[in-house]
Amino acid sequence: MRHDPMKGRSVTGRVLAVLESFSADRTHLSLSDISRRTGLPLATAHRLVGELAAWGALERDDQGRYRVGLRLWEVAALAPRGLGLRELALPFLEDLYEATHENVQLAVLDGAEVVYVERISGRHAVGVLSRVGGRWPAHATGVGLVLLAHAPTEVQESFLTSPLAAFTRKTIVDPARLRRVLAEVRRTGVAVSDGQVTLDAVSVAAPVRGPAGQVVAALSIVVRAGTIEPPTLVPAVLTAARGISRAIKQAS
Amino acid sequence: MRHDPMKGRSVTGRVLAVLESFSADRTHLSLSDISRRTGLPLATAHRLVGELAAWGALERDDQGRYRVGLRLWEVAALAPRGLGLRELALPFLEDLYEATHENVQLAVLDGAEVVYVERISGRHAVGVLSRVGGRWPAHATGVGLVLLAHAPTEVQESFLTSPLAAFTRKTIVDPARLRRVLAEVRRTGVAVSDGQVTLDAVSVAAPVRGPAGQVVAALSIVVRAGTIEPPTLVPAVLTAARGISRAIKQAS
DNA sequence: CGGATCCTTCCATTCAGCGGAAGGGCCGTA
């Protein structure tokens, strides 16, 4: 009898487990690493990894370690909610970036987290922890507040009944307070997130809408706290967000 | 006896076939589409697609059609030769873009083709056919000429003995002429590609080097033919390319 | 309303996938 999590697991499931064994802080893994992280026996991992490498989903470097391959990135680049969205948005992100040289981000909601689809950062802009392809709990980000505010009610309720992670003393962790913040976001049309992820950053975010008016993404600018008054950033963020919404509509 | 291309094909191979059934001009596919394009029986396609969708490699839209999912994009975003390279390069690409507002591209070589890892295009810049995540035959592009010029000899020989596709009357299709062009690229350090993909575009490309000095990518600017003399673009392109090379070295 | 096409589900059969074991290679240390 097998006493491992992979027992009875499909081949597809194992293949996907291999792919998800890579992370932002572990982009290069040995075969043994992959075996350990997935729970797959070495011989099994070897076979699956070999097939993925032959196709290009994985690549092997000079030290024999594996990394996510270009071929997988090419296929994944066809994701409408990933690069597809980013392609349409980029001119407007560039506009906002050139006007401010601050951090400009585009994100979508996935479950209880935002996934960053794009980020352009100025050299002197305040440091941000977001990473393209990375995730963050929605409640603690400007883009996340916008996306949650416009999410279906059941998504919001599910979120509000789960524990809210704190990153700084300013992170919103009280569900009642979060409800009020989300209502305010819906009312004003923008979210301001001050010091929720790092104390020195404040962001202003606005919704990006799909053809039917539904919110499909959110755009934000992140600046150093105490440098620019957030309300002064609202017109520019709204302008860029509306431009992206228009581009999405025209692409439908 | 099975009379289909999938007979004897591994599950991993079938899963990858499902993923590669999507293309830039077919980002949304029905289950039957996927079955036809992969050669998989409907029931088999249904099972595999269901597992991929459950994990997030595929998503299903409101009309029941499938598209590449965000989760796959997230994993693929960890590809060092994809977004990894792009993240390091972006500040320099932005510099070049802001200085010129023309098309700025970053590409890597994969076999006989270049894969575009990044592209920033100005609104009024000449139209380009490249697409992030897309491929193009190396010989017909500025970035490709740079990458081929610095590729291992066997890669170059293999390329030169294969038929060279023509896209315009200016596309280099004569192997002897291509040899001379590649030698010139090595000598001068940059490639100028004039009208090879479209007659109205001319590009200037320079190599991006890895920690050991090897050429790992190429950067280019693409402008409207007859507007800016290519040699005047060389310093800016070289500056940006060297900046990226330095960033790569520092990240190692 | 009927034909065409799509999608979902079932299940008897089968062969692709499994993974423990063995062996070779590499590296670091005594």
Added chain:
DNA sequence: TACGGCCCTTCCGCTGAATGGAAGGATCCG
């Protein structure tokens, strides 16, 4: 130089995950 530890590769008898034809329901369109 030798040895221990760890990594990677390969083998192969066994078995259960995968298979896909068939059936049935749903949807769309002329």
